[in-house]
Amino acid sequence: MDTFAFIIHPIDPKRDVSRKFPLLGRLLNEPMIHFLSAYFPPVYISEINGIVSQATGKEIKGWLVACPYTATRMLELPEQTVYRKIIQTGHLAEKLGANILGLGAYTSVVGDGGVTVARRLDIPVTSGDAYTVSIALQALRRAARQMGISLNDACAAVVGATGAIGRVCAEILSLQVAELYLVGRRREPLEALKDALMNGGSAARLHVSTELADLRQAQLIVTVTSSVQAVLQPEFLRSGSVICDVARPRDTSARVAAVRQDVLVIDGGVVDVPGQVDFHFDFGLPPGKAFACMAETMALALEGRFEDYTIGKDISRARVEEITAIAERHGFALSGLRSFERAIQPEYIARVRALAGIQD
Numbered sequence: 001m002d003t004f005a006f007i008i009h010p011i012d013p014k015r016d017v018s019r020k021f022p023l024l025g026r027l028l029n030e031p032m033i034h035f036l037s038a039y040f041p042p043v044y045i046s047e048i049n050g051i052v053s054q055a056t057g058k059e060i061k062g063w064l065v066a067c068p069y070t071a072t073r074m075l076e077l078p079e080q081t082v083y084r085k086i087i088q089t090g091h092l093a094e095k096l097g098a099n100i101l102g103l104g105a106y107t108s109v110v111g112d113g114g115v116t117v118a119r120r121l122d123i124p125v126t127s128g129d130a131y132t133v134s135i136a137l138q139a140l141r142r143a144a145r146q147m148g149i150s151l152n153d154a155c156a157a158v159v160g161a162t163g164a165i166g167r168v169c170a171e172i173l174s175l176q177v178a179e180l181y182l183v184g185r186r187r188e189p190l191e192a193l194k195d196a197l198m199n200g201g202s203a204a205r206l207h208v209s210t211e212l213a214d215l216r217q218a219q220l221i222v223t224v225t226s227s228v229q230a231v232l233q234p235e236f237l238r239s240g241s242v243i244c245d246v247a248r249p250r251d252t253s254a255r256v257a258a259v260r261q262d263v264l265v266i267d268g269g270v271v272d273v274p275g276q277v278d279f280h281f282d283f284g285l286p287p288g289k290a291f292a293c294m295a296e297t298m299a300l301a302l303e304g305r306f307e308d309y310t311i312g313k314d315i316s317r318a319r320v321e322e323i324t325a326i327a328e329r330h331g332f333a334l335s336g337l338r339s340f341e342r343a344i345q346p347e348y349i350a351r352v353r354a355l356a357g358i359q360d
Ligand SMILES: NC(=O)c1ccc[n+]([C@@H]2O[C@H](COP(=O)([O-])OP(=O)(O)OC[C@H]3O[C@@H](n4cnc5c(N)ncnc54)[C@H](OP(=O)(O)O)[C@@H]3O)[C@@H](O)[C@H]2O)c1
Pocket: 104, 105, 106, 108, 109, 110, 127, 128, 129, 132, 159, 160, 161, 162, 163, 164, 165, 166, 183, 184, 185, 186, 224, 225, 226, 227, 231, 246, 247, 248, 249, 268, 269, 291, 292, 293, 294, 313
């Protein structure tokens, strides 16, 4: 049977450590977890069964393995130290017999986005970022329809626009919307991205901004920074807007959920998995669902594409289109919309629309 493995790591330290080690999660506080995570070895988490292609009937098996570093530690520690731990975790996947390895969350954010890791492992590697882009934009389009926003006439924004995921989201949106804000911390790479999009035939009016307050112009926002703190605050958002939050940990402040019920925040990147998947581990999604980056790894295993796939920080639109076709053929699909980890019901949308003064 063809196989895969996927690396996860603690994002919300106490909650995530408790999921595997309930006692440690209770005893240790967050600073202790950040500190100790640097001394922990890679951890075997669980076996994954029951993924079956709708196209071919092929079944695959996989494993979840954990790199112990928290997101904060991954950003603080020297790059080479982080690579070493990710590679050790990759060796665990190799020993288990995985044919391909997916890099979850910050294990693909750090450094060169999987290039060094792939070079030092015997099995191929993918970050899952290409399918993450596809699913985030599908979710954004679905939410826009439900909020009565026409994509072609919309003003959109990408926060973290120069990142691996942000850049290709911006590229695709620049061909579909009327106006697009490229938002980040550093003006120079944002200006370079704007030039590249204009040369690539962008139909949208493009703006560069290092001010989150400019998000008040945007009806549609994709936010995908690598910040460990929330960056989107309630005062930056336009009434009736849709925010697709792809970042893990999330970019949208919990205050937005509390005080801005006139905006729709959706979790980017949740996918229905074909077959009767059992992860034998609760990583925070309901049964049958996975993050898009995990789904990319599974889809490649179902396809038998055992090669380095999405690695590096320069993801092409062609790669996004190809993995979308592969994943859809095997039966992966955008899951129902979720907001702050809860399924969104039609009444919820109706309430947001009413509070934003959007007519039916
Ligand atoms: N949901 C999923 O399935 C899934 C899958 C993969 C990844 N992710 C998440 O997606 C996020 C981004 O991943 P990536 O690989 O695209 O990372 P990346 O290539 O490192 O890009 C991150 C971008 O965020 C910007 N940024 C960082 N801090 C910021 C801040 N405080 N304000 C504004 N911009 C800021 C960076 O700009 P600078 O150049 O200024 O640093 C960079 O442009 C991560 O949170 C990751 O965990 C989610």
